[in-house]
Amino acid sequence: MTSPDLQTWPASDGSHRRSEVSAVVGSGDADWDRAAREVLRWRVKTASGFAVEPAGPVSLGGLATVTVRVFGVAIVEPVQVTAVIEKPDWVGFSYKTLPGHPVSGEEAFIVHRDGEEVRLTIRSLTRAAPQQPWRALYPVLLVAQLIVRRRYLRALRRETL
Secondary structure (H helix, E strand, O other): OOOOOOOOOOOOOOOOEEEEEEEEEEEHHHHHHHHHHHHOOOHHHHOOOOEEEOOOOOOOOOEEEEEEEEOOEEEEEEEEEEEEEEEOOEEEEEEEEOOOOOEEEEEEEEEEEEOOEEEEEEEEEEEEOOOOOOOOOHHHHHHHHHHHHHHHHHHOOOOOO
């Protein structure tokens, strides 16, 4: 659904709220090597305050539990990796949410080169989860997504940028 293998993301059917954001995370070969390696090890999530189990690289079909603590409450987000992309100038992965996740949908994290620039692009398709209390909290979760996306875009930045 989020097509992490494609440079241009085709239109979706409108059943989900769609987002695509991008930011420069570095420049040159060293930043490319670092960001490409880190994105495939869940660094976008872990550097944004989430814990991911199992730790280690993403793997196609792999199941993971992403957890974040908000006001002392652990929010558990079960996911499954749906794609892993490793091309010379395009690396990333996507996952779909599983039952129990606060929202329903898919998210992709893509590191790519644009000349010397190294960019992180995040694509997501989101709709309300079918279960309560998450369904009722969906408007609040959309605001939380905006905040978290900003964290994601900073997660792989070279510190001196």
